[in-house]
Amino acid sequence: MGNFYFDEMVKSFSKLEQVDAILLAGSRAVQADDELSDYDVYIYTSNDIPVEVRKEITDQYCSYMEINNQYWETEDDGVLKDGTEIELIYRNIDWLDKELNRVVNVYQASTGYSTCFWYNLLNSKVLYERDGKAGILIDKYSVSYPGELKRNIISKNYPLLNSSMPAYRNQIKKALARNDIISVNHRIAEFIASYFDIVFAINEMPHPGEKKLINIALHNCNKLPELFEHNLTALLLQISSANAADNKQILSLIDEIVERLTQLLVQEGLAG
Structure with missing residues (x-):
């Protein structure tokens, strides 16, 4: 070396x-x-x-x-x-x-x-x-990405974004109401982890880990939600804010990120 x-x-x-x-x-x-x-x-x-x-x-x-x-x-x-x-x-x-x-x-x-x-x-x-x-x-293990694995990753992680009772959005909303910034950061990190698990699954690409994820996705994934980089960057920039208006913006950005991802899943026949 x-x-x-x-x-x-x-x-x-x-x-x-x-x-x-x-x-x-x-x-x-x-x-x-x-x-x-x-x-x-x-x-x-x-x-x-x-x-x-x-x-x-x-x-x-x-x-x-x-x-x-x-x-x-x-x-x-x-x-x-x-x-x-x-x-x-x-x-x-x-x-x-x-x-x-x-x-x-x-x-x-x-x-x-x-x-x-x-x-x-x-x-x-x-x-x-x-x-x-x-x-x-x-x-x-140098095999094609299994279609059933892709579907299982999506079905396990997608409801946790915003639709199930323990969904990260629900937890983030409560943490923002309590002004619990530590919890907000923790739940947003989990939200992003599940989000990227889905994105890489859609592209049938094994997940590369925690580093440089936006750049890796931009260079290696042909199928990305609209405004992928813009919305993620905007969300991360909002995390440290503490006033009520910024709290609403965090939830709005989460909703838009999920909406754009849902559109991609529908387009790929992977929703529902």
Whole structure:
């Protein structure tokens, strides 16, 4: 990858008997990185690597490292000796296979980010694999986007936008009435997560995650609601406002975003 410390660390981990594969994900894997990009490294194992072994390896190549963070997954997060940030995420390869099977073959949707693991795998670069396990998994899930999965994602997420009892719009309206800005931000984030889950499903594109979503959609999705970028940007700019007029504008923008999305769903024969 053109980084001595990174390359040598990958070599060291590849020598461990527990390691089945090492994949680079994120912007660096697809050559879309910038000066703020870190290394997102997924180390797939059949058995856990002892923490002391991980520390011994990372100490050689990192100036700073937090070992065994458990905030989301098992991770070692730090900084290479050249100053580049790095995340080492440890996953069991059989667990990933089961997660992908649940989504891609059984068509199970989530509330937001339904197909992120799928996107992550298909857009990763294999740095090392033992017995071809990573390549086999990539080949296994390099399939067309299932129509039933698309419908399930829409049917699970669409009512949560504004029509069901626990819909995000209803929760946002109550939070605005209480002047609970934290709750407003939290519910709008969930609203946007479900909204993008639907947008990417309509385009039969696995969900790329949390970063640069508007730009990714603009460059990769042929089917977008009218005023897609304008309305999302306007909504995000309104969040920090606290007066009553801006509160009404937030709800109005949510309604318009849902209306434009509904029009697209009808156009694609996916509504109802």
